Amino acid sequence: xxxxxxxxxxxxxxxxxxxxxxxxxxxxxxxxxxxxxxxxxxxxxxxxxxxxxxxxxxxxxxxxxxxxxxxxxxxxxxxxxxxxxxxxxxxxxxxxxxxxxxxxxxxxxxxxxxxxxxxxxxxxxxxxxxxxxxxxxx
Numbered sequence: 001x002x003x004x005x006x007x008x009x010x011x012x013x014x015x016x017x018x019x020x021x022x023x024x025x026x027x028x029x030x031x032x033x034x035x036x037x038x039x040x041x042x043x044x045x046x047x048x049x050x051x052x053x054x055x056x057x058x059x060x061x062x063x064x065x066x067x068x069x070x071x072x073x074x075x076x077x078x079x080x081x082x083x084x085x086x087x088x089x090x091x092x093x094x095x096x097x098x099x100x101x102x103x104x105x106x107x108x109x110x111x112x113x114x115x116x117x118x119x120x121x122x123x124x125x126x127x128x129x130x131x132x133x134x135x136x137x138x
Contacts, residue, residue: 016078016085020092023085027096030074030103044070051102061101074103082106094131101131 034041047066054060063071075082082104087097088111100108110124 013079014081014083016082018085018087019089020087020096021090023087023092023096023100026077027099030099047071048099048102052098055098055101061105061107067105071103071105075105078104084109086111088112097131 034044047063047070051061051063051066051071054063067075083106085100085104085106085108087108092108092110097108097110100106
């Protein structure tokens, strides 16, 4: 099942580096597919809220029950091995950042830099579970 994304973008990768536009497309496509089936959408929303609460309280991206039942299938979209997603070039919406953390059970890091200086200026910490920040200066 390709879900409309070329498999070579993600196949068997542990690290995924993409622009926010690609991550936004993943978010939109998964939500569009869920809206087609009421029962799947309800189960997904219940599992998502449980994992979001777990993420906010403990910082854990994983959940022993919901990862097997719901999110294991989503992880396979990206090959099932992704441990870190890195986004740069523009801000990633906090909703999308949380969505990626929860659905793919991995850390999501945002960075910012200037092409003119050929260097990164800021990056968020992989263990920081707050969304919507680019982190501290490097």
